[in-house]
Amino acid sequence: MKSPGFKIGVDGGGTKTEFILVDAAGAIVARHLGPGCNPSQVGPERAREILLAGLAALRSSLPDAGHPSPVSTTHLYMAGSPPFWRETAASLNNIGIVTTGPDSLPVLELATGGNPGLVLHAGTGSFVAARTADGSVHYAGGLGWKLGDAGSGFDLGRRALAIALLELQAAPAAGSPPPQKLSPLAEALCAHTGLADYAANSRFLYNDPAANATISAFAPRVLELAEQDCGPAQQVVADSVTDLARLADQVIHRLFPSPDARVPCGVSGRILNSVPAAFALRSLAAKLRWPVALHFITESPAEGVRRLLAKA
Structure with missing residues (x-):
């Protein structure tokens, strides 16, 4: 059963944090854009400040419903330490039931719509996320800037x-x-x-x-x-995307071993959607004979958040 009332969704990445307020019909009624909130990059105190400021901005857009909180559900999809975000979520009040998840879930939703498939994402950071036929979600990469996320x-x-x-x-x-x-x-x-x-x-x-x-x-x-x-810049892009493709190749062959099954493969983020990176990725996918259909995602991750909220 879907929750009544308003819902809040947050996509927190390394470059920016997007906040949306959604009504009972699933329409976005307010937005707020904040700076990146990955605690590994900005520190835990600053990450918490960015989250609280964005939530306060959305709540100021709520109508006076004569109730302590007309928000029934809040989803936080955040980059960085999952324990940190779970602890932070537990301290939040008056925004309904708060759940947390990795920032890979919104783009995976955009890529597969809840069906089996995978997504390659490269923005400030990078990762590969996949959903198998049994509905389980798998994650690879995302080690952070100190250890070098390929393609990021x-x-x-x-x-x-x-x-x-x-x-x-x-x-x-x-x-x-x-x-x-x-x-x-x-x-x-x-x-x-x-x-x-x-x-x-x-x-x-x-x-x-x-x-x-x-x-x-x-x-x-x-x-x-x-x-x-x-030439040197083109080589940098090709080398970086190749390392990300190697990681994706491992995920594809482990989770989708059938060469006859064409699974959806989303390509997300400003890096991979650039002309030189997209060219390199298409060439690698053909060379490695991936059993996937590449789909370049242009929607904001906030749209993936909205779709996940609609299912809550």
Whole structure:
């Protein structure tokens, strides 16, 4: 039986946190957009602050129903530590029954609609999620930026910055003959950090406490350069997507071993939906003979949250 009243859904990722308020008919009546709330990136206190601020913004949109809380259900689909989010959810009041789940579930819902299939996601972080015929959900990847999520913004940024740093490292020292023109990737690094040489960039990237965000933020520029036929940038995208595809290949052959069964495979996130990453993924899927039908998802994960709320 579906719950009456309003429902709240939250999709909390590394770059942004989307909040939606849904009425009894399943229509979105209010939205709020906050910054990324992954506690592994922003810390537990800041993650909790972002969640509470977004929930307060939605509740301010509620009509005065003469009841302590017209919200019957709240779903939190969050990146980062599941125990942290369960503990946080247990402390929340006046937003109905609160349940938590990983941020993979909304995009898996968009990819398969509750049917067997899988989704590859790459934004700030990356993962592979799958639902088998018995309804069980399986998850692979999502190890976080310190351990390098293949295909993610951080992974693209890290790989590209390493190539650019090696170029700067080989540049002539001060007082030597003028250096040759830097490659587009090295120029992009200097523009991104505002620093002109190897030593300064290296110190910054190793000592800045927010360096992980700086590295991830370089990924859009890498994708732009790849679209502009920058060879090193194209190689970075291909290498990163290949590592994510290897993980997906393991999941596919373990959970969907029949070569005759065409299962839906969603492709989600701003990285994989870019032209160079999509080209690399399609080529790899054909080469590896995946028994899947690739579907590139353009809807926001918040739409997946809305669909899950409709089933509650």
